[in-house]
Amino acid sequence: MVPRSLRPLRLGPSFLAMMVGMGTAGLTGGPGALAQPESPGVKGAQVYCYMRSSGNSHEVSWTAAYSLIKRQSASMFKTSPTHAAVMITEAVVQNPNTFPNCGRYLGDLYSSRVSSKGEVPTTSEGPTALPVQPSSQAGQGGMTRGERFGN
Secondary structure (H helix, E strand, O other): OOOOOOOOOOOOOHHHHHHHHHHHHHHHHOOOOOOOOHHHHHHHHHHHHHHHHHHOHHHHHHHHHHHHHHOOOOOOOOHHHHHHHHHHHHHHHHHOOOOOOHHHHHHHHHHHHHHHHOOOOOOOOOOOOOOOOOOOOOOOOOHHHHHOOOO
């Protein structure tokens, strides 16, 4: 005979149903779900949408929202303006009831970064093309140090 402590535990169907229900409630945001702190994107969306709906311009609203996202982000790296715009867009799209009528302002987040042809304008922050000067050592295909650095 097997001692009681080594016997398998038999769980009834009602107990299992209760456990499954509690597990799914936690995953779907039901009563058992833990409250998660708001992400920087949600906070930025709150600021941006509130300011725009209050009649502020895009530039003023964007500056305030982007400053908040940069300050609130826990990342070691700086949050780019493009990434911050995506964070705001995701927050509004995922929670349309939280940000009513804010969808009409989302295009303004991207209109200043995209030209009419759909191309992202180049900025001075990117790599700079250096002019290639003909080498005094013809046929070797390289430049001397003096030619490269203007010495």
